Amino acid sequence: MSTAVAIRGWEIAKGFTVGKVTTRVLEALSVEVLSGELTLLSGPSGCGKSTLLAILSGLERPDGGTVEALGEPVWKLDRKALQRFRLRHVGFVFQGFNLFPALDAVEQVELPLGYLGLGPGETRRRAEAALDEVGLAHRRYMRPAELSGGEKQRVAIARALAKRPQLLFADEPTSALDSVSGQTVIDILHRAARAHGTMVLCASHDPRLIAHADRVLRMEDGRVLADEHHPHPPSKPDAAP
Amino acid sequence: MVALARKTLVYEWRRYLPATLAVAFSGMLLLVQLALVFGIFDSAAVYINASRAQIWAGYPGTQSIDLGRSIPRDAEMRLLLDPAVAQVEPFQWVNGDWRGIRALGSVSVFISGINPAADGMAFARAIPPALRVRLDEPGAIIVDRADLPKLGIAVGQSGILNGQRVYLIGTTRGLRALGGVNIVTSLATARQLNVGGDPRPAYYLARLRHPDQAQAVAARLDPHGVHRRYAVWTAAELAGRTVYYWLFQTGAGLGVVFMSFVVFLVGTVITSQTLMGAVAGSISEYATLNALGASHRALGRVVMEQAGWVGVAGLAGGGLLSSLVLALAASQDVPVSISVPGIVACALLVLAITLLSGLLAVRTLRDADPARLLR
Numbered sequence: 001m002s003t004a005v006a007i008r009g010w011e012i013a014k015g016f017t018v019g020k021v022t023t024r025v026l027e028a029l030s031v032e033v034l035s036g037e038l039t040l041l042s043g044p045s046g047c048g049k050s051t052l053l054a055i056l057s058g059l060e061r062p063d064g065g066t067v068e069a070l071g072e073p074v075w076k077l078d079r080k081a082l083q084r085f086r087l088r089h090v091g092f093v094f095q096g097f098n099l100f101p102a103l104d105a106v107e108q109v110e111l112p113l114g115y116l117g118l119g120p121g122e123t124r125r126r127a128e129a130a131l132d133e134v135g136l137a138h139r140r141y142m143r144p145a146e147l148s149g150g151e152k153q154r155v156a157i158a159r160a161l162a163k164r165p166q167l168l169f170a171d172e173p174t175s176a177l178d179s180v181s182g183q184t185v186i187d188i189l190h191r192a193a194r195a196h197g198t199m200v201l202c203a204s205h206d207p208r209l210i211a212h213a214d215r216v217l218r219m220e221d222g223r224v225l226a227d228e229h230h231p232h233p234p235s236k237p238d239a240a241p
Numbered sequence: 242m243v244a245l246a247r248k249t250l251v252y253e254w255r256r257y258l259p260a261t262l263a264v265a266f267s268g269m270l271l272l273v274q275l276a277l278v279f280g281i282f283d284s285a286a287v288y289i290n291a292s293r294a295q296i297w298a299g300y301p302g303t304q305s306i307d308l309g310r311s312i313p314r315d316a317e318m319r320l321l322l323d324p325a326v327a328q329v330e331p332f333q334w335v336n337g338d339w340r341g342i343r344a345l346g347s348v349s350v351f352i353s354g355i356n357p358a359a360d361g362m363a364f365a366r367a368i369p370p371a372l373r374v375r376l377d378e379p380g381a382i383i384v385d386r387a388d389l390p391k392l393g394i395a396v397g398q399s400g401i402l403n404g405q406r407v408y409l410i411g412t413t414r415g416l417r418a419l420g421g422v423n424i425v426t427s428l429a430t431a432r433q434l435n436v437g438g439d440p441r442p443a444y445y446l447a448r449l450r451h452p453d454q455a456q457a458v459a460a461r462l463d464p465h466g467v468h469r470r471y472a473v474w475t476a477a478e479l480a481g482r483t484v485y486y487w488l489f490q491t492g493a494g495l496g497v498v499f500m501s502f503v504v505f506l507v508g509t510v511i512t513s514q515t516l517m518g519a520v521a522g523s524i525s526e527y528a529t530l531n532a533l534g535a536s537h538r539a540l541g542r543v544v545m546e547q548a549g550w551v552g553v554a555g556l557a558g559g560g561l562l563s564s565l566v567l568a569l570a571a572s573q574d575v576p577v578s579i580s581v582p583g584i585v586a587c588a589l590l591v592l593a594i595t596l597l598s599g600l601l602a603v604r605t606l607r608d609a610d611p612a613r614l615l616r
Binding site for chain 2: 050051053057059087090092094099101102103107110114116143160
């Protein structure tokens with residue numbers, strides 16, 4: 001299992017202007033996130049955790065500072081190169097599951113793989129393996145309308161995992177779920193970090209997640225107040241790769 | 242590759258139905274108005290299209306068949322002398338004034354004096370031989386059944402035409418004219434009705450031994466030169482001149498172009514709005530795909546593919562609607578006429594509507610910004 005630095009951010013600054021008022025969301029924030037760990041960005045809403053996630057993942061350009069992901073200077077890449085970087089290396093899980101209503105679970109997972117240029121056989125194999133990993137192999141031909149909220153989020157996670165990303169970002173992945181589903185989702189994310197050495201960065205104000213994270217970055221007012229490491233057993237037996 | 246565009250169209254067909262219907266109705270409107278205009282203006286050339294002659298001789302420079310003037314009788318001899326010509330007959334054109342049994346005021350009519358022989362060429366497609374030979378009776382006339390109310394007469398009754406009594410011996414279909422009522426008589430009856438007019442016929446019709454030689458024979462038989470006293474055309478040429486004269490001299494052609502533009506505009510507005518709504522409804526899903534690395538170009542292709550399928554479905558629906566409407570029109574004696582170039586032109590316009598709508602909907606994808614999913 002690798003614990004190398006996957007993402008480095010230096011002096012990240014970001015403000016939003018609404019009308020004539022500019023609000024500073026992040027102020028000269030520096031952070032390192034490691035591979036093979038589930039790192040939780042925790043804090044009240046409005047503390048800047050989602051903005052930090054967006055900047056580190058290459059979705060939102062910072063006003064100042066540098067982000068280096070897997071050795072690439074993310075915000076020095078042009079639009080196309082950044083898109084290619086995200087395609088190859090980055091997976092996302094959002095609070096809203098954002099699944100296409102017309103596609104069944106296996107097609108949802110296959111869809112982004114198509115853009116990687118994989119053949120149909122490999123695409124199907126990876127999609128089924130990813131659904132198996134999130135425990136939904138038996139629901140693979142169901143459409144979103146036939147799945148529960150927790151199952152939908154697991155399909156979304158399978159969609160992100162099937163790409164085999166080195167970086168996985170999750171924004172409030174459990175906020176819309178009941179406690180059991182939330183528990184399942186966080187276990188899957190944790191296992192993905194351990195099993196594949198993936199960097200998993202999760203932004204959430206859900207206190208239930210804190211116990212499951214390898215590391216918790218507590219944020220408030222655009223700054224990291226505390227950086228806590230939680231010792232965990234290296235890997236659960238049922239989660240072996 | 243997962244067929245996202247097609248699967249979404251099938252699964253969410255209700256969402257795309259308005260666009261498909263807009264395309265279908267645009268196609269139908271385009272085609273039906275074209276068919277109507279050509280149907281109406283084709284009736285200006287009914288004399289030519291309902292006849293079995295391949296060659297027409299008439300006054301030089303005639304722009305439309307109803308504007309003919311008398312030509313010298315030696316034209317008939319000249320035509321008959323050509324070995325390619327099998328049969329020649331005169332066509333008499335007389336303007337008439339009708340009074341029916343019931344007083345309906347004066348009705349302007351066109352009198353066509355034709356050869357009443359069973360193998361006569363003029364109106365051979367519209368008048369069956371058995372009815373045609375009865376035109377030999379002095380004062381016998383035939384009209385289109387749709388013109389009966391205008392003339393205020395029934396079969397077997399008589400009326401006054403240019404001051405002389407005539408008898409309606411039968412009706413037929415496909416004789417309706419653009420400017421007035423067509424009344425068909427024998428050449429002899431037409432001569433009697435032509436009071437004070439030029440007794441010479443306006444046209445000579447010729448049937449060829451080999452109809453496919455019409456163009457070459459017409460070119461050979463035309464006297465050429467500025468001082469020629471008659472000109473020779475193929476039937477298609479004279480019909481074309483007549484239809485285009487009516488289309489463009491009356492401004493109807495411009496009307497067709499204008500109406501097509503309006504239909505195009507309305508079709509595009511409705512179709513693009515529907516497609517934009519569909520894109521906006523799935524904007525988070527598109528943004529997620531973009532976050533996972535699918536380019537906006539790739540997402541745009543999905544939207545264009547949807548527009549393409551909407552176009553294909555709309556085209557099929559429009560074709561079906563048009564067939565129904567045109568069949569209904571034809572059964573009600575509404576003049577309609579469709580041609581392959583007309584259908585192709587309408588289909589191209591319909592595809593242009595969907596293409597433009599698709600491009601407008603692709604612009605909505607600019608809102609597919611994954612950073613918004615994190616706010």
